[in-house]
Amino acid sequence: MQNNPIARLGDTGVYVLQDLGRMTFFLLKAFRGVFRRPFRFREVLRQVHFIGAGSLTVIICTAATTGMVLGLQGFYSLNKFGAEGWLGSAVSLSLIMELGPVLTALMVAGRAGSAMCAELGIMRISDQIDALDCMAIDPFRYLISPKFLAALFSVPLLTAVFDVVGIAGGYVAGVTLMGVSPGSYIESMQASVTNHDLRLGIIKSFVFGLLVVWICTGRGYFVWEIRGAGFGAESVSRVTTQAVVMSSITVLVFDYLLTAVLL
């Protein structure tokens, strides 16, 4: 490592540029792999099961508690203005445009993203990815692209489940526990949620799904190229942690950017 701070800064700048370039080519190759034959439908289904069905429990639990908290807090705030009838609107808009896509992506990053990163990291350090290359089997088509397809399919569906369960949680807290009128909860929701809001939520869920699978698989694939990762099993654990942190932060940054651009 350089001792001169300016040299160190330059060194870091070069590393960041190299990393961005590496990850950009990785993304392009992953998309190219989707169209290369033979297609791996069975592997895509397996990944959909792993990312989608496997994450369902954690998504439902998170959505139910988030919706109930929103119901209680929303009631507390709206009650001050005598506007508790708008609770359905507040809960549903918060979930559909913001919390649903973001929390779903964070949950998928923590559960499936970390597993994908560790799997690829282990395959890299045990020469399994090199073995694919040596057999002239494209590792992107074989390993990465099915994960991309599965994430792009599963994350929006999980987000939809999150929204529905969250709205139901808000209903339980607001209507059943706090006594808000069921009709006003449903009616205010129907009156305020527009197609534009739904579209924003869907776009976010696609983008977040892509970011999570891209960062998590990319970190695992390049486990030896990551600065400070070390070697062997330790490198996999470090890179997995880094992947989850990096994808979570990137999701939050893109959440702001997309909201600012699309709202």
Next chain:
Amino acid sequence: MNGPAIEFREVLKVFPKRSGGVQTVLDKVSFSIPTGKTTVIAGGSGQGKSVTLKLILCLMRADAGRIFVHGQDVTDIEGKALEDLRTRFGVLFQGAALFDSLTVYENVSLPLRERTKKTEKEIGDQVGVTLERLGLTGHEGKYPAQLSGGMRKRVGLARALQLKPEILLFDEPTTGLDPVMTQDIYRLFAETQAQEGFSSIIVSHDIPKIFSLADQVIILNEGKMDVFTSPEEIQLSRQEHIREFVRTTMGEIYQSHLVER
């Protein structure tokens, strides 16, 4: 096939050091691997043995010089041509590099399923013959985690043979194996080479034992290569680093091996 299987001409490979500057792993080395013969690449840790294999497989690129495979310049080869080139190689990795989530049968049949248009029956027949030859019949349904180190190496060898390679590369094939298993792997290797007639490169520390298989030995030291055509030639070398290598790596076992020969 005429001419060498592989030829390095003035190949240079350097790696950047974290402390600045570069480390030269291969310093304009030139050598050739004869067709149908066995070449052993030996040398201390970090001397570039695995780098040499990766350059041959185009998993890494040379910084200068040219690399030829059966006369074809593969130094900058890309795309479909690279895929076609790789189907001509078989590789047995140090840890066998089997896919953990696939059974023995699925591991061995993978290259046939992915790279050929054979039917399931044809694949089954071919894999069955190979598994039988390597003593793996009855283990088809096992996963790599359920196999011993020696059996994993045999499965790796079976997989490497599926596409009928012209050149087989072995990266430390007996690391971590006991002497009986080591002997077993070498016996299988010799039998298979006699049947299939491929050229082979073995990267190994197991110098005394591997000599019985080698037609040529290449010793790597500080970026340079020394090529020998027999064990005796190595012992007669007057170069200090070769004499040191003979003393530290071969020792008494080497002496006894010479007596056996």
